[in-house]
Amino acid sequence: MPLHGQQPRGDLFFDGENLLHMVASAVVRLSQQSGPQDPVYDSTVQNTYNQLVLLCLRKGQTPPGSVPAMVRWATERPIGEWPWVLPNDFDGGAAFLVDALTRTPTQQCWEWRVAARDVAAEQVENQLMGEAIAQCRAAKAPESYTAFRRLLIRQPVLTDAERAGLADDLDLELLHDVIKRCYEPAPASYLRKGVYTVCARCGCLLVPIGQDRYVCELDRCRRDQHAKVGRTVPARQGGGMYQLNRAMRMFITGPGLAETDLETALIDRGLRPEMWPNFDAYDLRITLPQGQVWAVDVKDRANPALLGRGALPLRPDPPYDKGFLVAPQYRFDEREDYGRVYAHHRRDDLAGVVDLISDVDLLARVDRELARRRPAKKTATTGVAADA
Structure with a gap:
């Protein structure tokens, strides 16, 4: 087993952190896939699965039988129980790549997805956030950037009417195009009986589980296991519901x-x-x-x-x-x-x-x-x- 910090041998490259990064990236990519593709899985996902199978066989363990089975592993197996070798303090105990309730990538998964010095910068700030900073800096308008940040924090969810109403906010006028690209239509998976429900703690949409339970996707709200229900918005009444993309x-x-x-x-x-x-x-x-x-x-x-x-x-x-x-x-x-x-x-x-x-x-x-x-x-x- 190589010491932490040393470059692994060539035959062990697809082990440890390298393979964990690949699996996390594959899981996020699959979560963003809107429907069937041709081929069914792109080369990144397929190559990740292939390398996981090879690692299992090399270590005498039974591999997942398919890409969906690999995703089930991500739901059912903590990071520390996969066949790869990680430093002892990397998995943090029962850390999973996929949330068993929402069937979406966990924050651990998103953090592992990118081998970068700052996940938030790599995923967001170099793109939409970087563009917002550049526009506000060029216009010498720090107040516009501050208003933009507060919007993303206080209103991660907007109805169609609320999104249209942002046009009247002079501090945000400079960034209207960026704001539109930050928000995406909320999928039907957040609906229960035609109604969206918002978390009273963070303002994000709650995910309906079963007949009468909700969970929040943010770690800070999930820890007490009881979602705090805030406002509800019937899908028809809202004229469409928008939320920040998952990374944001x-x-x-x-x-x-x-x-x-x-x-x-x-x-x-x-x-x-x-x-x-x-x-x-x-x-x-x-x-x-x-x-x-x-x-x-x-x-x-x-x-x-x-x-x-x-x-x-x-x-x-x-x-x-x-x-x-x-x-x-x-x-x-x-x-x-x-x-x-x-x-x-x-x-x-x-x-x-x-x-x-x-x-x-x-x-x-x-x-x-x-x-x-x-x-x-x-x-x-x-x-x-x-x-x-």
Whole structure:
């Protein structure tokens, strides 16, 4: 077994992480296929299946009998129980590539799909998000980019009437064409008795399961196992329902909710954070009462090892005194080793530069800074400062 970080021998290239990337890519590709094709499976999917079969035979294991059987493996077998060899901290226990309830690729699957330093950048920001940034930068309109980001976070689902109404929003006027391409018609799989149901937590469409159950696709909402039903929209009444594409819901809306939750918590503390400064150099810029500036980048990633591998220093403009990489607390609650796995896979030269903390920890540090700078109270009788 090759040590982690070494290049595998040629005969083992289609093993471990390489094959996992291929399977994840094949699963996502199949999920995006709208109907039968000729040939039935494209070369990427077929080659992935072939290599999985060869690996199973080489290791004396029974391979899946078909491409659909490979997808069933992705639904029923945790990543760590496939025949490939992975570092011990890569699978995170019961991590699957396909969600057994919704029959769609999980966030783990999307993260494994691309061997890139930043999944969100590779899947989204280099395309529609990059185009939005370029247009707003050229027009010197940071307010348009901020409004665009808030739209994707607050309204991942739009009725036809709501989408048409965006034309009246002057801040979004610059990006109308990009916005139209961000949203796609919601498929009938989200309908129950002709009605769409929206998650009250994140605003995404809920997936109907069986006769009376719903589940949300976002990890942050799925963890309590009970969907919180928000508004309902009859398909005919809405004149058509649109939702952000899956990558944007996962890598923009999901982390964006954590970003705006932090924004709200900071405002409640009397601060005024700047959101996505300098066209998304990082996510929040916090100016503390005595002038110290903190930069915060928020990531909501299922796999801490991949997060560590992709970690880079925060961009220096606009300048700041301290930088933080922040993940939602629920990720640390779900994986006790989340922070340690991240640190193990982060580049050694980034220790102390891109350390990972939770959003709860960040707010605790803000509270300590505010308390340190708060004027000491004096006692009524002596005028001597009371102990903190």
